[in-house]
Amino acid sequence: MIDSALAQAAIQLILLGLVSLLIPASYRVIVGPTLPDRLQAVDLITTLLIGIIVMLALVEGTQNFVDMAIALAAFAFIGTISIARYISEGRVF
Amino acid sequence: MLFELMGVAALLFGLFFCAVGVLGVVRMPDSLTRLHASGKVATLGLFGLLLGTALLMPSVWLRLLALGLFVLLTSPVATHAIAASVHRRREIAGELVETDSAAQPADMTGVDVSAVLSRSRIQDIIEAQERARRHKRPDGRPRNDSP
Numbered sequence: 001m002i003d004s005a006l007a008q009a010a011i012q013l014i015l016l017g018l019v020s021l022l023i024p025a026s027y028r029v030i031v032g033p034t035l036p037d038r039l040q041a042v043d044l045i046t047t048l049l050i051g052i053i054v055m056l057a058l059v060e061g062t063q064n065f066v067d068m069a070i071a072l073a074a075f076a077f078i079g080t081i082s083i084a085r086y087i088s089e090g091r092v093f
Numbered sequence: 094m095l096f097e098l099m100g101v102a103a104l105l106f107g108l109f110f111c112a113v114g115v116l117g118v119v120r121m122p123d124s125l126t127r128l129h130a131s132g133k134v135a136t137l138g139l140f141g142l143l144l145g146t147a148l149l150m151p152s153v154w155l156r157l158l159a160l161g162l163f164v165l166l167t168s169p170v171a172t173h174a175i176a177a178s179v180h181r182r183r184e185i186a187g188e189l190v191e192t193d194s195a196a197q198p199a200d201m202t203g204v205d206v207s208a209v210l211s212r213s214r215i216q217d218i219i220e221a222q223e224r225a226r227r228h229k230r231p232d233g234r235p236r237n238d239s240p
Contacts, residue, residue: 006101007097007149010101011149021111024115025118028118034179036178037127039178040128040131043175044135047135047139047164047168048111050160051111051138051139057146063152063156066156066160067156070159070160070163073160073163073167077167084171084174085174085178087178088178088180089181091214
């Protein structure tokens, strides 16, 4: 745990900012004119979620959240690659 | 105390670049420029957050380094795949404009190309299957058709 009050308040503030950044990113998912735009916005949201999970690890003071962030990064990479390949090629494999 | 100040500064750096990247994704006019903006979130923004976390909580720095290296490897690949899909859609839209020269809409980027895409892909798959049926293995043995 972080014991200094300044660092604790800054962490809470940054976590709040990151979570509020999800709203404009999901605006691009909903509005985005074409399919690659939506895919790219979903990729952006998963990147923001990785940042949020790392900040949660900082709030809780445990290591396990970082493992979750690594797993999320791996699955997001696979999903983005396969969907982008489906859009451009018409098939996944 | 010094580490905490540096860590908070790095976290603020990361939050700033995350905000700039999301602002760019919302405001930029084009798919490829939006890709450019979202790349900033994946590199500068996330790396600022990871660096700040490593400074504030030094016991997990190895896992954070692994996460950073993984994102550094995979993020350009994902961005390249999305950019290739944007390019492919534009190619198909251009072909549609060339073949249908009588009626040229002003903006072909918003057209739904999935039908054309699947038709050409079905043709490709049929050709590939015929090629595979005729194909002899290079070492002379016959193809094993039974599963």
